[in-house]
Amino acid sequence: MQIEHTSVLLERCITLLAPSIQKSKSPIVVDATLGLGGHSLALLEKFPQLRIVGLDRDKTAISKANQRLAPFSDRIKVIHAVYDEMPKVLDSLGISDVDGILFDLGVSSMQLDNSERGFSYSQSAPLDMRMDQSQGLSAQEVLESYSRNDLIRVIREYGEERFASRIVDNIIAARESGKLHSTTDLAEIVKQSIPAPARRVGGNPAKRTFQALRIEVNQELAVLERAIPRAMDRLNVGGRLVVMSFQSLEDKIVKRYFSAATESMTPIGLPVEIASLAAKFQLVFRGSEKASEEEINKNSRAQSVRLRAIERVAS
Ligand SMILES: C[S@@+](CC[C@H](N)C(=O)[O-])C[C@H]1O[C@@H](n2cnc3c(N)ncnc32)[C@H](O)[C@@H]1O
Known part of the structure; x- marks a missing residue:
C-alpha cells in the first residue's frame, strides 16, 4: 500500500508521550487526527501494551488507516468522528480517562495531493x-x-x-x-x-x-476551541496532551488554553499555595518547539509546525 504522508515530529511525539504511556499497566492514547495513522503505527510498534482510539473526520483517511493498521486491529479502534466529539466517543467505549492525546492539526498530504x-x-x-x-x-x-x-x-x-x-x-x-x-x-x-x-x-x-x-x-477554529478543553478534561494524572499546529490561529488557541490551565488560582500575594487552587496542569516545556532544519529539508510540511505539550499533575 502506498503511503502518501510523512508524519511530522514523529520521534519527538513518541518521546513526549512515553512517560504517560509507561506509567500505566494498560495505557490508552487518543490519536485525535489519525490521518494515515503514521503516529499511531509508530506508537503501537513501540509500546506493546498500548491501546489507541483513533479519530478522523475524513472517511478516506479512515479507510486507509484501517488498512495500514490492520496488523494492530486488536489494539486500535478507528472511528469516524470530529475530534470535539471525543468525550462522546470515549463514553461509548466505556473509557473514562486516558494517558495521552495527540493532535496533528490540519490537512494531510493525502488530502492536499488528491x-x-x-x-x-x-x-x-x-x-x-x-x-x-x-x-x-x-x-x-x-x-x-x-x-x-x-x-x-x-x-x-x-x-x-x-x-x-x-x-x-x-x-x-x-x-x-x-x-x-x-x-x-x-x-x-x-x-x-x-x-x-x-x-x-x-x-x-x-x-x-x-x-x-x-x-x-x-469550522476548524471553532471545533478546536471546543476540543482542547474537552481533551484536557479526559487526561488522567500524569497524562499528556501533545498538539502540533500548522498556522498561527490554531497555535494561539492551544497556547491560550495551556496558559490558563497552568496558572494557579491562589490569589497573588498569598505567601503559600492553596492546594485546591493550585494548577492542575503543567507545561512539559516552555513555549513551542519547531522542527529541525534537517526535518524541514526532507518534509516541507514540517516548516510551519509548532508543537506544545501539557501534563495533568492533579485531579
Ligand atoms: C496532518 S493529518 C494527520 C496525520 C497523521 N498524524 C499521520 O501521521 O499519518 C490530519 C488529519 O486530521 C484530520 N482532521 C482534521 N480536522 C479534524 C477534526 N476536526 N476532527 C477529526 N479529524 C480531523 C484530517 O482529516 C487529517 O486526516
Missing part, C-alpha cells in the same frame, strides 16, 4: 475543501452564498489577508458572471486582486485565501 478534494490551489478541481464530504457546505457553496461582508471577514480573519476586500469584490463579480467553478479560477481571481509588488513576496498569493476558506468550510 486534487479532487479541492484543497490545493495548484491543481484544477471543484471547490470542495470539506474534510468530511458527507456534511456541510463546500467551498463553492460558501463562495456562492455568503454576503460580501461575511466573505471579507472570513478571508481577512482566517487568511490574515490584507487585500480581502479586493479579492471578495472580484469573487462576487466572477460568481455573478458564472466564472467561478474551480480551484484554479479562484487562484487566478486572488492573483489578479493583489497588487503586483505584494504578489512577489510570501509565496503563492492564493495560499491565504485557500487557508481561510478551508478553515470556514470545516
